[in-house]
Amino acid sequence: ISKVKILDVPFVNTTLNEFIDHILNEHILKSKKASIVTANPEIVMHANEDSSYMQILHHANYVTADGIGIVKAAEKLGQPLPERVTGYDLMKGFLSKANQQKMSIYLLGAKDEVIQLAKENIQKTYPNLEIVGYHNGYFNWEENDIGEEIKQLKPDFVFVALGFPRQEKWINQHIDQFDKGVFMGVGGCFDVWAG
Numbered sequence: 001i002s003k004v005k006i007l008d009v010p011f012v013n014t015t016l017n018e019f020i021d022h023i024l025n026e027h028i029l030k031s032k033k034a035s036i037v038t039a040n041p042e043i044v045m046h047a048n049e050d051s052s053y054m055q056i057l058h059h060a061n062y063v064t065a066d067g068i069g070i071v072k073a074a075e076k077l078g079q080p081l082p083e084r085v086t087g088y089d090l091m092k093g094f095l096s097k098a099n100q101q102k103m104s105i106y107l108l109g110a111k112d113e114v115i116q117l118a119k120e121n122i123q124k125t126y127p128n129l130e131i132v133g134y135h136n137g138y139f140n141w142e143e144n145d146i147g148e149e150i151k152q153l154k155p156d157f158v159f160v161a162l163g164f165p166r167q168e169k170w171i172n173q174h175i176d177q178f179d180k181g182v183f184m185g186v187g188g189c190f191d192v193w194a195g
């Protein structure tokens with residue numbers, strides 16, 4: 001996948017469906033881990049003011065264009081991107097593939113009652129995927145029990161809803177300890193799934 005730099009943030013030059021297929025073929029099938037950041041204009045601006053956050057974006061395997069603002073900016077800069085690839089659409093696409101192919105997922109983030117409801121609604125909508133674990137997003141970062149649990153459970157996908165920039169920091173801080181899994185920050189998506 002080629003990349004297009006916008007204000008120093010390297011975006012993948014791909015459509016949503018191409019990107020989903022790429023992740024399945026190159027990471028899920030090969031049990032090769034990956035980290036994905038879906039970056040909206042707020043994230044791009046923040047990265048340009050905070051070099052440690054910019055480093056996290058450079059360290060992620062993939063950064064996608066989360067919203068029409070990024071697609072428009074790319075066009076203005078003469079390096080067009082085909083379409084937006086948002087966190088919610090990507091999560092839905094991955095859940096749908098996970099359902100078809102009986103893959104496993106882990107959900108990390110949001111308040112306890114939100115994650116419970118999100119988990120139930122996701123399981124109802126996608127009965128064939130396996131939710132191997134979940135945890136609310138209010139925990140002590142110094143204790144690494146959650147990372148250890150995810151390492152043991154080896155889910156195919158780990159959706160992290162801690163809000164920006166926490167979720168990207170958490171994934172970046174922990175990715176080295178995992179042997180497999182596709183890790184993605186999904187912002188307020190669990191609240192949407194909770195209904």
Ligand code: UDP
Nearest residue numbers: 109110111137138161162163164187188191
């Ligand atoms: N969240 C969390 N832990 C925190 C802060 C936020 O799990 O320490 C969750 C919050 O409950 C919500 C999600 O992260 O489900 C998105 O939060 P917010 O709307 O603040 O983030 P943004 O929309 O700015 O990414």
